[in-house]
Amino acid sequence: MPILVMKFGGTSVATLDRISRAAKRVGREVANGYDVIVIVSAMSGKTNELVGWVDETSPFYDAREYDAVVSSGEQVTAGLMALTLQEMDIPARSWQGWQVPLKTTSAHSAARIEEIPTDNINAKFGEGMKVAVVAGFQGVSPEGRITTLGRGGSDTTAVAFAAAFGADRCDIFTDVDGVYTTDPRICDKARKLEKIAFEEMLELASLGAKVLQTRSVELAMRFGVKLRVLSSFEDNNENAGTLVCAEEDIMESNVVAGVAYSRDEAKMTLISVADRPGIAAAIFVPLSEAGVNVDMIVQNISEEGRTDMTFSCPVDQVARAQKAMQQAKDEGEINFHDLVADTDVAKVSVVGIGMRSHAGVAAKMFDQLSREGINIKVITTSEIKISVLIDRKYLELAVQALHDAFELEKAA
Ligand code: ASP
Ligand code: MG
Numbered sequence: 520m521p522i523l524v525m526k527f528g529g530t531s532v533a534t535l536d537r538i539s540r541a542a543k544r545v546g547r548e549v550a551n552g553y554d555v556i557v558i559v560s561a562m563s564g565k566t567n568e569l570v571g572w573v574d575e576t577s578p579f580y581d582a583r584e585y586d587a588v589v590s591s592g593e594q595v596t597a598g599l600m601a602l603t604l605q606e607m608d609i610p611a612r613s614w615q616g617w618q619v620p621l622k623t624t625s626a627h628s629a630a631r632i633e634e635i636p637t638d639n640i641n642a643k644f645g646e647g648m649k650v651a652v653v654a655g656f657q658g659v660s661p662e663g664r665i666t667t668l669g670r671g672g673s674d675t676t677a678v679a680f681a682a683a684f685g686a687d688r689c690d691i692f693t694d695v696d697g698v699y700t701t702d703p704r705i706c707d708k709a710r711k712l713e714k715i716a717f718e719e720m721l722e723l724a725s726l727g728a729k730v731l732q733t734r735s736v737e738l739a740m741r742f743g744v745k746l747r748v749l750s751s752f753e754d755n756n757e758n759a760g761t762l763v764c765a766e767e768d769i770m771e772s773n774v775v776a777g778v779a780y781s782r783d784e785a786k787m788t789l790i791s792v793a794d795r796p797g798i799a800a801a802i803f804v805p806l807s808e809a810g811v812n813v814d815m816i817v818q819n820i821s822e823e824g825r826t827d828m829t830f831s832c833p834v835d836q837v838a839r840a841q842k843a844m845q846q847a848k849d850e851g852e853i854n855f856h857d858l859v860a861d862t863d864v865a866k867v868s869v870v871g872i873g874m875r876s877h878a879g880v881a882a883k884m885f886d887q888l889s890r891e892g893i894n895i896k897v898i899t900t901s902e903i904k905i906s907v908l909i910d911r912k913y914l915e916l917a918v919q920a921l922h923d924a925f926e927l928e929k930a931a
Contacts, residue, residue: 520644522686523553526655526677529563530694531751532596535603541692541751542603545650549609554644556684558655558677559600561592566656566670582627586657586667589628590616593654593673601652611650612643616657616665621676623658623666630658630666632675635683653680674735682742689744690760691731692751697761698723698730700927701778705915708928712776713758716766719776722870722904726779731763739763766872771931774873774880778921781866784814785834786896786908789844791856792828794821801853802828802844809843811836814866815899815908829897831908834862864896865914868906869921881905887924893917 525548527541541557548555561569569589573580597613604611616623619639623630640651655673660666668675674691681689696711698720703709715723717740724733730748739746749760762768792798799818806813815831832840837860847853874880881898884905888895893916897908909917922928 520552520554522556522644522684523548524556524558524677524681524684524686524689526558526673526689526691527560527596527600527751528673528691528693529560529565531692532559532561532600533563535599537751538596538599538603542600542607542609544692544751545604546607546609549649553687554648555650556640556680556686557600557650557652558673558680559593559596559652560655560673561596565592565595583664586627586665590654590657590665590667593656597652597654601650604650604652609650610648611652612648613652613654614640615654616676617659617663619653621653621658621679623660623668625660625662625664625666627660627664627666629669630660632658632668632679635679637683640684669732669734671729671732672734674732675738678735678738678742678744678746681744681746682738687745688747689739690747690749692749693730694750694752695730695748696750696753696759697748698763698777700776701918701922702780706778706919706922708919708922710928710930712761713930714762714764714769714772715776716769716772716872717763718766718872718903719870720763722868722901723777723779726781726866726868726870736763740765772873773871773925773927773929773931774877775869775871775925775927776873777870778918778925778927779868779870780914780918782911782914783834784831784864784866784908784911785837786829786831786861786864787837787840788827788829788859788861789853789855789857790827790859791825793854794824794826798826798853799828801847803830805843805847805852806830806832806840809839811840811843815897815906817897817899831864831866831897837862861896863911864908865911866906866908867914867917867921868904869925870904872903874903874905883924884921887920888917891916891920893920 601613655676
């Protein structure tokens with residue numbers, strides 16, 4: 520029997536009624552001749568509640584117990600989904616991560632998947648079971664302890680199962696009907712994409728388009744898993760949602776696939792640091808050790824052996840960055856005249872694999888921003904992405920203007 524993986528996110532299993540709607544969808548695929556592996560999230564809000572309980576009980580908690588607590592939301596939905604399917608006369612049973620067993624590293628709360636043996640579940644399919652309901656987000660460490668894969672990890676569970684079982688497709692059911700050219704909440708011309716390349720989705724996901732956990736996209740790309748994002752609130756056919764797939768499977772696409780943004784950024788500049796070998800390491804090693812996620816980095820041309828070093832990071836990490844830099848200065852590792860933090864900036868990026876073969880994307884982006892009178896503070900580029908830092912108050916305007924400039928409301 521061909522296998523299908525269907526993953527239901529928190530909002531799609533938020534109530535018994537929604538679990539029942541999801542189960543009906545699963546039932547249809549069983550009727551279509553599939554053996555189905557269903558991956559479930561916890562009911563929406565549940566994981567946050569569990570994390571809150573852990574924090575309240577033990578501020579510097581034992582990560583193994585954190586995982587024992589926060590993984591429990593998925594246990595509940597897996598059992599309820601299996602019961603619902605049984606009530607529909609569909610042979611189904613639930614599996615906890617450790618029962619599969621989904622083997623992970625021992626990095627509690629951020630474990631990585633090492634192996635998913637298929638024999639247990641395949642044996643049950645062989646005996647006539649039609650649906651294996653698997654608790655997402657969780658696994659088991661070599662020490663036999665329950666692990667979790669990081670927030671949003673059920674997406675990664677789903678893709679990993681699709682890869683391990685050679686599933687025809689991995690459908691991710693969520694509360695939006697696909698991946699959009701940009702955030703529809705700030706740009707009403709945003710258009711749902713029929714298809715998007717793995718590389719583009721990776722950039723969009725890491726820029727905060729929260730539809731899929733970034734790691735799940737990485738995995739899907741590595742193993743060539745056909746990944747589809749679709750709404751569990753609409754009745755949809757074969758072609759609903761957005762297919763995340765290999766570049767070769769997309770015939771025509773716009774040069775730019777989407778405009779992404781990250782609202783809460785900060786720009787920090789170390790004024791007048793000595794321009795000598797090792798200075799970048801002396802700055803960025805302490806920042807990384809302090810847990811600061813540095814994104815853009817610009818080093819200015821130096822004058823008389825001194826230079827300015829600018830970097831961006833999430834705005835809530837500014838205090839941490841300041842502390843790390845002051846400490847490095849006090850210890851004599853670096854010397855700077857001043858550290859200036861601009862906490863009112865946002866990042867806007869255009870993403871598209873078409874940039875590899877088309878010139879002029881950056882020019883068009885900068886031109887459009889200048890027409891709107893938006894000043895660019897920092898620019899970085901990669902093969903398929905151009906990002907700028909601008910004043911946060913212009914974020915919406917910039918996103919809308921770029922969406923217009925690249926005519927993203929029109930399909931290729
Ligand atoms: N329930 C977990 C979370 O909210 C995992 C998931 O739903 O993907 O992070
Ligand atoms: Mg999610």
